[in-house]
Amino acid sequence: MAAGSRPAAIRQNLSRPPRRTGFRQDKSRMSLAHEHPAMGPRKARPAGRVSYQTKMRLVPFAYVAPAMALFALLMLYPMVAVLRYSLQDRAITKKNAAFVGLDNYQTIFSDPVFWQAVGNTLYFTVVSVVFHLLIGLGFALMLNSDRVNPTLRSVLRVLYILPWLFTAVIIAIIWRLLLDPEGVINGVLMSLHIVDFKVEWFSSPNTALHALTFVNIWAGYPLYMVSLLAGLQGISRDLYEAAGIDGANAWQKFRYVTIPQLTPIMLSIAMLDFIWTMQVFALVWMTTGGGPIYATEVLSTYTYKQAFSQYQFSLASASAVCILILSLGVTYFYIKHQKAR
Amino acid sequence: MRLMRSTTGLLSAAAALAMCTTVAVADTTIEFVQWWEPELPAGALRSIIDGFEAANPGIKVKLVSGPFSTTHDQIVAGAASGTLSDVVGLDGAWVNELAKQEAIAPMDDLMDATKFDRSQMADIIKVDGKSYMFPLVSFVYPVFVNLDMAKAAGVDKPPSTRTEFADAAKKMTHPDKNQYGWVLPLSLQVPNGAQNDVMSWVWASGQSMLKDGKPNVDNPAVVDVLTYIKSLNDAGVISPGINAKKEQDKLEEFVNGRVGMMIHSLALLNVMRQRNPNMNIDISALPAVDGYTGKRGLPYASWGIGISNNSSHKEEAWKLVSYLTSPEVNGKLATIAHGFPGNVSAKPDLSKADPLFVKAFGIFQDGKLANEFIGLPVAEQLQRDMDVELQKMLDGQQTPEQAAAATQKQWLAEFAKN
Numbered sequence: 001m002a003a004g005s006r007p008a009a010i011r012q013n014l015s016r017p018p019r020r021t022g023f024r025q026d027k028s029r030m031s032l033a034h035e036h037p038a039m040g041p042r043k044a045r046p047a048g049r050v051s052y053q054t055k056m057r058l059v060p061f062a063y064v065a066p067a068m069a070l071f072a073l074l075m076l077y078p079m080v081a082v083l084r085y086s087l088q089d090r091a092i093t094k095k096n097a098a099f100v101g102l103d104n105y106q107t108i109f110s111d112p113v114f115w116q117a118v119g120n121t122l123y124f125t126v127v128s129v130v131f132h133l134l135i136g137l138g139f140a141l142m143l144n145s146d147r148v149n150p151t152l153r154s155v156l157r158v159l160y161i162l163p164w165l166f167t168a169v170i171i172a173i174i175w176r177l178l179l180d181p182e183g184v185i186n187g188v189l190m191s192l193h194i195v196d197f198k199v200e201w202f203s204s205p206n207t208a209l210h211a212l213t214f215v216n217i218w219a220g221y222p223l224y225m226v227s228l229l230a231g232l233q234g235i236s237r238d239l240y241e242a243a244g245i246d247g248a249n250a251w252q253k254f255r256y257v258t259i260p261q262l263t264p265i266m267l268s269i270a271m272l273d274f275i276w277t278m279q280v281f282a283l284v285w286m287t288t289g290g291g292p293i294y295a296t297e298v299l300s301t302y303t304y305k306q307a308f309s310q311y312q313f314s315l316a317s318a319s320a321v322c323i324l325i326l327s328l329g330v331t332y333f334y335i336k337h338q339k340a341r
Numbered sequence: 342m343r344l345m346r347s348t349t350g351l352l353s354a355a356a357a358l359a360m361c362t363t364v365a366v367a368d369t370t371i372e373f374v375q376w377w378e379p380e381l382p383a384g385a386l387r388s389i390i391d392g393f394e395a396a397n398p399g400i401k402v403k404l405v406s407g408p409f410s411t412t413h414d415q416i417v418a419g420a421a422s423g424t425l426s427d428v429v430g431l432d433g434a435w436v437n438e439l440a441k442q443e444a445i446a447p448m449d450d451l452m453d454a455t456k457f458d459r460s461q462m463a464d465i466i467k468v469d470g471k472s473y474m475f476p477l478v479s480f481v482y483p484v485f486v487n488l489d490m491a492k493a494a495g496v497d498k499p500p501s502t503r504t505e506f507a508d509a510a511k512k513m514t515h516p517d518k519n520q521y522g523w524v525l526p527l528s529l530q531v532p533n534g535a536q537n538d539v540m541s542w543v544w545a546s547g548q549s550m551l552k553d554g555k556p557n558v559d560n561p562a563v564v565d566v567l568t569y570i571k572s573l574n575d576a577g578v579i580s581p582g583i584n585a586k587k588e589q590d591k592l593e594e595f596v597n598g599r600v601g602m603m604i605h606s607l608a609l610l611n612v613m614r615q616r617n618p619n620m621n622i623d624i625s626a627l628p629a630v631d632g633y634t635g636k637r638g639l640p641y642a643s644w645g646i647g648i649s650n651n652s653s654h655k656e657e658a659w660k661l662v663s664y665l666t667s668p669e670v671n672g673k674l675a676t677i678a679h680g681f682p683g684n685v686s687a688k689p690d691l692s693k694a695d696p697l698f699v700k701a702f703g704i705f706q707d708g709k710l711a712n713e714f715i716g717l718p719v720a721e722q723l724q725r726d727m728d729v730e731l732q733k734m735l736d737g738q739q740t741p742e743q744a745a746a747a748t749q750k751q752w753l754a755e756f757a758k759n
Contacts, residue, residue, distance in 0.1 A: 092421040093442045181581040182519050182599070202585035205736060289530025292584035292732045308414055309722045310755075311438050313421075 086317035136224020164222035172286030375430025378406035420444030431645035433715030447471035476643035478680035499625035513601030526586035544638030544711035545627035556752035567741035638711030718759035
């Protein structure tokens with residue numbers, strides 16, 4: 001319908017600037033009421049009563065208040081409490097625990113087991129993240145490829161995602177059985193003459209950390225696979241066609257089209273995975289308990305033992321703050337990366 | 342009229358107050374946190390508690406049940422946040438620290454006020470001279486022998502000495518068939534292998550790992566046991582994967598015929614019967630050093646009971662504790678739990694019991710309960726420290742003497758801290 005054929009009222013409305021609504025409009029009405037002499041003398045607001053303007057200004061805060069309250073209760077308070085405990089002597093177990101400054105940090109920094117736990121945590125995390133990425137990318141490419149039969153692709157999609165469906169406890173039980181010295185893995189390896197003795201995967205200090213990292217890789221790659229598959233499916237075919245016209249081969253298409261297109265997703269997931277993996281507790285606890293000796297001691301098991309085995313909640317809090325700082329470091333890069341995008 | 346209205350109002354208020362008071366009395370509810378309910382037949386603990394409620398009108402008991410593995414954390418966290426249940430199921434290894442945390446209350450005043458006969462209890466766990474825990478039911482840890490494997494190996498009776506045990510274990514070991522003589526769990530997740538499977542050998546011969554309540558782990562008796570265990574490991578008679586094995590793995594391997602002997606709680610006899618009904622099992626007290634004729638020390642674990650320090654219903658809580666320790670109820674609980682009662686006058690009903698349970702009761706009466714970890718500070722950490730040193734020893738990183746000395750050093754440090 002042309003503007004000229006509209007009824008006059010509508011045309012008039014269309015020609016007016018849009019009417020301001022809500023808070024601002026009410027504000028202007030109020031100011032008119034106060035200023036116009038015909039509307040009578042301005043009533044004095046009783047002392048102690050909040051003005052309408054102030055109330056209106058508080059409305060946005062009221063909207064976010066529930067979320068802020070939950071955040072404060074569930075996130076901020078525990079974090080502050082842990083920080084406070086880490087500066088006290090024998091927090092929780094001692095009433096009126098005294099402030100001791102950084103003594104607890106000095107104590108854990110002088111404990112060689114803590115540094116072994118830091119080293120193990122970094123190895124476990126870095127290797128897990130790298131292999132999660134490689135395996136996830138490999139499987140995503142396979143599931144996105146036209147060269148694989150569609151029916152087979154559907155079956156593989158279900159199979160590959162299975163590890164993600166299990167909880168840490170189930171994963172620990174499955175792999176403890178599989179990697180038992182009398183278990184299936186050793187049976188297969190021995191029948192293939194790859195090893196000639198029963199490897200004690202979780203029980204030997206030489207293999208335990210590698211076995212544990214392997215299990216974590218198995219449990220965690222589907223997140224990458226699903227995310228990267230979604231990313232691959234979002235890459236425009238035009239880019240590949242253009243690259244093909246320019247004479248790019250399959251590798252060059254992968255190197256110069258696929259990887260740059262997936263990089264933002266890969267970086268985001270890798271950083272999140274780094275934070276999550278650094279805090280893995282249940283899997284380590286259920287499989288090795290941080291042993292044998294201290295071969296698989298990670299920061300989370302070290303912290304747990306300080307708290308619930310030694311009842312040193314202040315030392316445990318200091319260790320937890322160290323994990324928090326490490327996580328915050330990665331979080332900073334994650335946020336920076338997200339902003340840059 | 343006005344007076345009448347006022348009177349009516351007053352009467353109504355008085356009636357309402359009376360109702361409230363009645364409700365308040367009727368509704369005195371105490372909580373009882375424990376791990377026992379899931380381990381007993383369905384409804385068994387509840388029926389005992391129902392008996393208590395019937396005998397004590399006005400007191401209701403809410404059972405807060407969970408697995409053993411989480412109960413300890415729940416108690417520590419509950420004590421820290423002031424939400425710990427009124428009555429608390431306890432393991433002896435927790436008592437020292439919980440008492441120092443003031444999570445549990447000494448029960449001496451309550452005992453005195455009700456003229457409780459202390460002598461009726463087989464044991465009372467004390468910290469600094471104050472009574473914090475009654476062991477209600479005790480579960481002894483005998484040696485279980487797979488008689489089918491033993492017979493096939495030419496072993497005709499359960500071993501009674503260390504030499505006999507080593508000999509039987511060697512005979513039962515056939516690595517090609519995945520069969521081993523013994524199973525030793527040293528996982529650091531639940532480090533009670535140091536207690537049940539290692540130090541128990543010391544206590545069985547009437548020896549000790551303590552001196553005047555302080556660590557004495559590097560004494561010759563302990564070193565002998567470590568040397569003995571190392572010799573069993575070197576002989577290849579222990580099921581592989583020691584450092585990652587947990588207590589439940591022992592049971593799995595035993596009922597599946599992969600190990601010939603294990604040290605385990607008698608409480609799981611029924612589970613063994615269910616898991617492998619065709620298996621022939623025998624039990625014996627833990628083997629002692631050759632020539633030992635004294636009373637055999639029997640490792641044990643307990644279902645202990647205590648009262649929360651935060652409880653505002655301590656009298657009601659005490660009523661429940663004294664009800665559960667009374668001879669009749671204690672005997673009933675022990676019978677259901679397949680354990681031995683904490684009250685010396687209580688008699689478990691053996692008429693329908695498994696013959697092995699009857700045999701174990703005989704071993705229990707002939708021997709003496711021995712678990713030196715009960716009541717020690719940070720007992721679980723002491724066991725974990727020892728497990729680490731044992732792992733190093735079995736890995737060839739140190740000798741038994743060095744393992745004992747290193748454990749002693751760590752234990753002294755833990756005692757100094759706590």
